[in-house]
Amino acid sequence: MPGRPAALTPPDPPARVRWRAGVIVLVGFLAYANSLSGPFVMDDPVAITENESIREWRKVETALSPQRELPTAGRPLVNLSFALNYAVGGLDVRGYRYVNLACHLLSGLILFGVVRRTLELPRLGERFGGTALNLGFAVALLWTLHPLNTEAVNYLTQRTELMMALFYLLTMYAGVRALASKAGSWRALAVLSCAAGMACKESMVTAPVVVVLYDTIFAFGTLKQALRDRWRFYGALFASWLVLAAVNWSGPRVHSAGFSSGVSPWTYLLNQTVMITRYLRLAVWPRSLVANYGWPIDVTLGDVLPFALLITALLVLTALMLARAPAWGFLGAWFFVTLAPTSSIVPIATEVGAERRMYLPLVAIVVLAVVGASFVKRAVSTAGAVALVAVAMLLLTGTVARNREYSSARVLARTVVERYPTSVAHHQLGVALLLAGDRESAMRELRLAIPGAPRAYFTLGVELLKEGNTSEAIDQLQAFLREEPLLLEAVSARQLLGEALTRQQRWSEAIEQLQMVLTMKPSAVQVLDTHRLLADAFSGAGAFDEAIAHCRQYLRLRPNDPAVLTRLGIGLFEKEELDEAIAVFRRVAELDPASADAHRNLASVLYAHKDFADAATHAQEAVKLQPNDADAHVLLGRLRALSGGFDEAQTHFERALAIDPAHVAAKEDLGKLRSLMRQ
Numbered sequence: 001m002p003g004r005p006a007a008l009t010p011p012d013p014p015a016r017v018r019w020r021a022g023v024i025v026l027v028g029f030l031a032y033a034n035s036l037s038g039p040f041v042m043d044d045p046v047a048i049t050e051n052e053s054i055r056e057w058r059k060v061e062t063a064l065s066p067q068r069e070l071p072t073a074g075r076p077l078v079n080l081s082f083a084l085n086y087a088v089g090g091l092d093v094r095g096y097r098y099v100n101l102a103c104h105l106l107s108g109l110i111l112f113g114v115v116r117r118t119l120e121l122p123r124l125g126e127r128f129g130g131t132a133l134n135l136g137f138a139v140a141l142l143w144t145l146h147p148l149n150t151e152a153v154n155y156l157t158q159r160t161e162l163m164m165a166l167f168y169l170l171t172m173y174a175g176v177r178a179l180a181s182k183a184g185s186w187r188a189l190a191v192l193s194c195a196a197g198m199a200c201k202e203s204m205v206t207a208p209v210v211v212v213l214y215d216t217i218f219a220f221g222t223l224k225q226a227l228r229d230r231w232r233f234y235g236a237l238f239a240s241w242l243v244l245a246a247v248n249w250s251g252p253r254v255h256s257a258g259f260s261s262g263v264s265p266w267t268y269l270l271n272q273t274v275m276i277t278r279y280l281r282l283a284v285w286p287r288s289l290v291a292n293y294g295w296p297i298d299v300t301l302g303d304v305l306p307f308a309l310l311i312t313a314l315l316v317l318t319a320l321m322l323a324r325a326p327a328w329g330f331l332g333a334w335f336f337v338t339l340a341p342t343s344s345i346v347p348i349a350t351e352v353g354a355e356r357r358m359y360l361p362l363v364a365i366v367v368l369a370v371v372g373a374s375f376v377k378r379a380v381s382t383a384g385a386v387a388l389v390a391v392a393m394l395l396l397t398g399t400v401a402r403n404r405e406y407s408s409a410r411v412l413a414r415t416v417v418e419r420y421p422t423s424v425a426h427h428q429l430g431v432a433l434l435l436a437g438d439r440e441s442a443m444r445e446l447r448l449a450i451p452g453a454p455r456a457y458f459t460l461g462v463e464l465l466k467e468g469n470t471s472e473a474i475d476q477l478q479a480f481l482r483e484e485p486l487l488l489e490a491v492s493a494r495q496l497l498g499e500a501l502t503r504q505q506r507w508s509e510a511i512e513q514l515q516m517v518l519t520m521k522p523s524a525v526q527v528l529d530t531h532r533l534l535a536d537a538f539s540g541a542g543a544f545d546e547a548i549a550h551c552r553q554y555l556r557l558r559p560n561d562p563a564v565l566t567r568l569g570i571g572l573f574e575k576e577e578l579d580e581a582i583a584v585f586r587r588v589a590e591l592d593p594a595s596a597d598a599h600r601n602l603a604s605v606l607y608a609h610k611d612f613a614d615a616a617t618h619a620q621e622a623v624k625l626q627p628n629d630a631d632a633h634v635l636l637g638r639l640r641a642l643s644g645g646f647d648e649a650q651t652h653f654e655r656a657l658a659i660d661p662a663h664v665a666a667k668e669d670l671g672k673l674r675s676l677m678r679q
Contacts, residue, residue: 016133020112023137024144030396035154036098037094038406039408041154042292046071047082048096048156051070052067054085057084063076063083064076064077070488072157072160074248075160077196085099096156101153105144106166108143111169112137114173115135115136117176123221124218139366139367141388143363146399147395147401148282150399150402150403152359154403155406167200167204170193175190175233190233194208195240195243198243203338203360205244208240212227213337214330263348263349264347271297271304271352272344272353273308274304274307276339279339279355279358282355282358289405289419290355291355295351296352331364334364409432410433413433416428423451424449426445427453427459430444430449434459439463454479454484458492465499471504473500480493494513494514494516495522495526498537501537507537514533514534514537532551532561532563534547535550535564544571544575548571551564555568562598565585568584569584569585569601569605578608581605582602596629597622597626600618600632603617603619603622603635607635615635616636616643619639622636630666631656633652633653634666637651637656637669638669641676650673653670657670
C-alpha cells in the first residue's frame, strides 16, 4: 500500500557536493562577468532611477508601496531590494547587477539540490541513486549558463522574475527536505519561501500546486496519500495565496495586465501558441534572442493553426505521460504550469512574449535533456563528461555574446529591430537613440513606431515640445491620451499637454488638463510642477485668486523659487494687495540680486504704492543690470519726472523708444513730458 515515503538515499559526501556547487558559482560568474558594468536598459529607468519609493529606504512602508503601474507595483519585496541597493550604492548600476547575478547563482545552487535529492528519492533511487549527484550538477550547470536566462539577469527590472524563481525553487527544495525530516523547520521554510515569492511576482501562484503534484508523483504515489500525510503543510502553502491577493488587491497594474487590460483572452491565447513554439526553439538553439516582442496582435485560429496543433499535441502528451509515466509527465506539467500565468489566457497587454518567462520552464527542458542523455548512456561515463563540458562551453559562449548586446540601450534596441521588427521595437530604438544624442535618427524611428506603439506618441510629443513645435506636440500628446489614458506616462502627458496649451494661451484647456493631473495620483514632484503650471494658467486667464492659491501650494515646499514668487507677486499686485506684493518682490530681489526683472518688478509695485524714492533705486538698478530693457527705462523715466528731473526722464523715454520704437507707453509719456516742458 502507498504510504509515507521511505528514507532518502544516504547523502553524498559533503566534499563532493561542495566542489560541484563551487563550479556552478564560478563558471556562472565567469559567464556574466562581462555584463556587470552594463547600463540601465528598457524599463530600468522607470523601475529604478526614476522610482522615488526606493529613495525612501529608511521608511520601509514606502519602499514596500511603489507607485501604481510601475514594474514593481504589487511586488513589494522586489521594490524593497531595489531600495536596499539604493541605500548601499545609490544609482551605481554595478550594485544592482551583482544582486541580480547573485539571485541567479543561488537559484542554480538550489536547483542542483532539488534535482539531486529528487533522483535520490526511493521511487527513483534504484535507477538514478548512483548518478543523482552528477545529473543534478549537470542540470544546474547547463541551466545556469543557458543564454535564454540572460534577459532575467541583465534586464535589472526583471529581478521580479529572479526573486520569484529563487523562492519558487527554495519552496520546492525545502518541501523535498521535509519529506525525510520529522522536524517542522523545513516545512516552515517552504511556507515562508512560498509567501515571499508571492510578494515578488504573480507567477508564484502555481507553486503550491506544483508541490502537491511533485509529492504525489515522487513521494507518495497517490494524491489521497499525499493529502492524508501532508494536508496541513499544503494548507499553509495555499494560504500564501492570501499574500498574493493582498499585494494585488488594489490592482497595481490593471492597465498593463489582466482581463481589464484591453486584450481579449482568446486573442492573447492565440498569440501564445506562436510564442511558446519560439521559446521551445530558443531552448534548444538559443540564438537571435530578442528583448522585446511587442504587443499582442489580432490573429485568427487559422493564422496560427500549425503552432496551435503543436502546443496541443504537447499538452496531450503531457497528460498521457502523467497517467502512464508520471515522472516524465511531471516535466511537461512543470513546463506548462510554470509558464501558464504569463502565457495562457490572462492577457499581458504590453508584452506578447518575453524570454524571461522561460526562466523556470527551462528547468524541465534541461532536466529532460540531461536525464534523457543518461538513459542513452545508462551511466555517466567519460564521454558523458566530455559532452557536458562541450555543451557548457557552447552555452557559456552564447551567454557572453548575449551580454555584449546589453552593453548599451542602443545596441540592444537595434538587435530587436533587426531580429523581430515591430512598432514597439522602433519606439525602443528611438528612445535609445535619443539617449545617445542621435536626435535625427531617433525622430525617424519614433514616427515609424506610430500608430502601432502608442507610447511613441508620448515620446514624440515630449521631443517636439523641446523643439518648440508646440502645435504638433499637442497633437501627439492628445493622441497618446486617447489611446492610453491610464498608463503611468499619462500623468506626465497631461502635465506636458497643459504646459503646451499654456504656451498657446489656451488657458481654459490648459487648466482642465492640469487639474486632471492632480486627480491621477501624481508623484510629489509632479504635484509641485502642476501647481506651478496652474498658477501660470490661471494668471494668464485673469483668475488671480486661483493663481495665488496655487503659488502658495507650491511655495510651501519650495519657498525660495524666484519664478513662482514672482508669479505670486504679480497676482497680489493685480489684486491690489500692495504691501504683501512688495514683501514678495523684495524676497525675489534678495534671492536673485543680479536679476534686472526682479528689480524692475519691485520698482513697479513700489511705484504703485507711491514709494517713489525706493522705486527709483530699484528702477535704476534694473537699468544698470539690463540697459536694453525698454520697460525699465520707461519706469525710471516716470520716476525721474516725478522728482523734477525732466531732462533725465526725457533721456530714458527716448532710450526706450530707441530700443523699441513701437513702445506705446514710452511714446505717450515722452509726448506728455515734452508738452509739460514746453509749458
